[in-house]
Amino acid sequence: MDFYSGQVLRLDLSNLRASVEPLDLEWARLYIGGKGLLLRYLFAELAPGTDALAPENPLILATGPFAGTAAATCSRLAVGCKSPATGTLLDSYVGGSFAPELKFAGYDLVIVTGRAPEPTLVRIEDERVEFVPAEGRYWGLETAALEALIREEMGPAAKVLSTGPAGENLVPYACLSTDQYHKAGRGGAGAVMGGKNLKAIAVRGTGAVTVPDMAAFSADVLKLQNERVLSVDNAWTYEEGTPFLVDAVSGAGALPTRNWSTGTFDGAGTINSTALLKIRTKLRACTQCPLACRQVHDFGDHVCEGPEFETLGLCGSNCGVSDLAAVAAFNRECDELGLDTMSTGTVVALAMDLCEQGVADYGLAFGDTAGYLEAPRLIASRRGYGAELALGARDLAALKGRPDLAVEVKGLEMPAYDPRGTHGMGLGYATSDRGACHMRAFTAADDILGGEGAADSLEGKARLVVDQQDFSALAWTGVWCANMALDTDFIGAHLTHLWGRAVTSEELMTTGARIWNLGRLLNLREGLQRKDDRLPERILSEPHPDGVAAGRVVGADAFREALDEYYRLRGWDADGVPTAETLERLCLTEVAGDSGA
Numbered sequence: 001m002d003f004y005s006g007q008v009l010r011l012d013l014s015n016l017r018a019s020v021e022p023l024d025l026e027w028a029r030l031y032i033g034g035k036g037l038l039l040r041y042l043f044a045e046l047a048p049g050t051d052a053l054a055p056e057n058p059l060i061l062a063t064g065p066f067a068g069t070a071a072a073t074c075s076r077l078a079v080g081c082k083s084p085a086t087g088t089l090l091d092s093y094v095g096g097s098f099a100p101e102l103k104f105a106g107y108d109l110v111i112v113t114g115r116a117p118e119p120t121l122v123r124i125e126d127e128r129v130e131f132v133p134a135e136g137r138y139w140g141l142e143t144a145a146l147e148a149l150i151r152e153e154m155g156p157a158a159k160v161l162s163t164g165p166a167g168e169n170l171v172p173y174a175c176l177s178t179d180q181y182h183k184a185g186r187g188g189a190g191a192v193m194g195g196k197n198l199k200a201i202a203v204r205g206t207g208a209v210t211v212p213d214m215a216a217f218s219a220d221v222l223k224l225q226n227e228r229v230l231s232v233d234n235a236w237t238y239e240e241g242t243p244f245l246v247d248a249v250s251g252a253g254a255l256p257t258r259n260w261s262t263g264t265f266d267g268a269g270t271i272n273s274t275a276l277l278k279i280r281t282k283l284r285a286c287t288q289c290p291l292a293c294r295q296v297h298d299f300g301d302h303v304c305e306g307p308e309f310e311t312l313g314l315c316g317s318n319c320g321v322s323d324l325a326a327v328a329a330f331n332r333e334c335d336e337l338g339l340d341t342m343s344t345g346t347v348v349a350l351a352m353d354l355c356e357q358g359v360a361d362y363g364l365a366f367g368d369t370a371g372y373l374e375a376p377r378l379i380a381s382r383r384g385y386g387a388e389l390a391l392g393a394r395d396l397a398a399l400k401g402r403p404d405l406a407v408e409v410k411g412l413e414m415p416a417y418d419p420r421g422t423h424g425m426g427l428g429y430a431t432s433d434r435g436a437c438h439m440r441a442f443t444a445a446d447d448i449l450g451g452e453g454a455a456d457s458l459e460g461k462a463r464l465v466v467d468q469q470d471f472s473a474l475a476w477t478g479v480w481c482a483n484m485a486l487d488t489d490f491i492g493a494h495l496t497h498l499w500g501r502a503v504t505s506e507e508l509m510t511t512g513a514r515i516w517n518l519g520r521l522l523n524l525r526e527g528l529q530r531k532d533d534r535l536p537e538r539i540l541s542e543p544h545p546d547g548v549a550a551g552r553v554v555g556a557d558a559f560r561e562a563l564d565e566y567y568r569l570r571g572w573d574a575d576g577v578p579t580a581e582t583l584e585r586l587c588l589t590e591v592a593g594d595s596g597a
């Protein structure tokens, strides 16, 4: 089969049994791959109301049709399940080289169900699938040591997707790791893997991806690479990378600082791209990517990739830490333990605030790096105060009687763009399908990063958020990297080869809207309501006391009006439920009938 392997591998851990079934080609036509296929299979596999940590919650790995070809940045893997952090759908993306290897082994998707009777590792070598006892050998290992051991056993070409000690201990913001530094970070897929008693999936494949007209495909891929990928628009990725955002976002008053108490950090100059460029040693790339944006730095006591912007903001400024080496060490701890840095940094900042407010005694303080560096290990093991911090920001703040101090949406800690400095991001966070996320709608590009939009207004932002969310859903069918400048022409040029016909921008955006609405149906089926599309009270009504965005709030009335407009543009009713006409237009009527929405 061209581009697709045509096979789905099912791993039933309860019975330690593997089986192969054909890929549903009608779903592949409607949802393409990556996020689209992942959500369609998740919708079918997840029984409504299933606990996220129950064996019945399926963990799904989905490749895109171009994984394993020369198409730039398409080596990324989509990982999905019901999230233990939010109770919503979860789709999370990870670079590196796991997805192409899975295709070479012969699989477009892997669906993991059940719970193994004992800790287990799954080894896939083409059609051979083995369930290997993990206790005493793999279980408990940190991510880098685990990968090294598996490569020693299976050979250097083996690719590993694993959970760390945090996932084994069911921390709801545990991530999945591959190629050491690459993380499917958000929403707790690491805890879902750990809850299945599954330490890792290791894969080696010797097959190939077939393409109908290799000469034509290669010529187009090369042309796109030269004209679109290696263009000036994308040069920032390897010149400075995401750390350039530290100065830009702090300069706009939107950099979370000391648990979101202000948005301009006076220590930004020591954790920005200028500081990192001085110690950069080389650049690395995900498979299939000529941009090579992964920056390796020498911190004296260790050399590693990162930190990226979100880590610098949420583990740096938000914790009041301006010591770059300390932020890098915190990042390394999270990487080794399998913790999402974004959530971990936010939770530690909240814990510092709780100490400052006198309602907790964790020995943590803004800017004090000693306790800060101990926190990830305590969280991952749930020892000491780590047991409370492992709850996540929403539940920790509730436990301590200060829900007003948690900055999250639907239980997912907020990314490092404070909506008081860039209001549109607030609407994007509130309506994101997996809780607060900057990767579905990134309106900051329209106001604080060079566009012409107003950062202190929600006017026109509903249209922007809808379009960007639909486009992101389309882009992650591929699974193209969000670091690269993308548009429907670029994506259409690839899909022309997949579908063997011309492709219009309109049908591509309809596909994105179909996937977004499918996610909405799934979330509604899980009980989400309009009241969950919300922003924290402090973002709505508590202004920064100082900094560039001093005095600004999103405002409850402005937010409500923007949400109404967003629902209207989406073709949803006032409660956020897709109308019959919307479902019909997107070929979702039958699916909605199955959902009870």
Ligand code: SF4
Pocket: 073, 095, 096, 237, 284, 285, 286, 289, 290, 291, 292, 293, 294, 481, 482, 483, 484
């Ligand atoms: S742009 Fe960077 S993160 Fe994205 S695929 Fe390329 S190397 Fe990986």
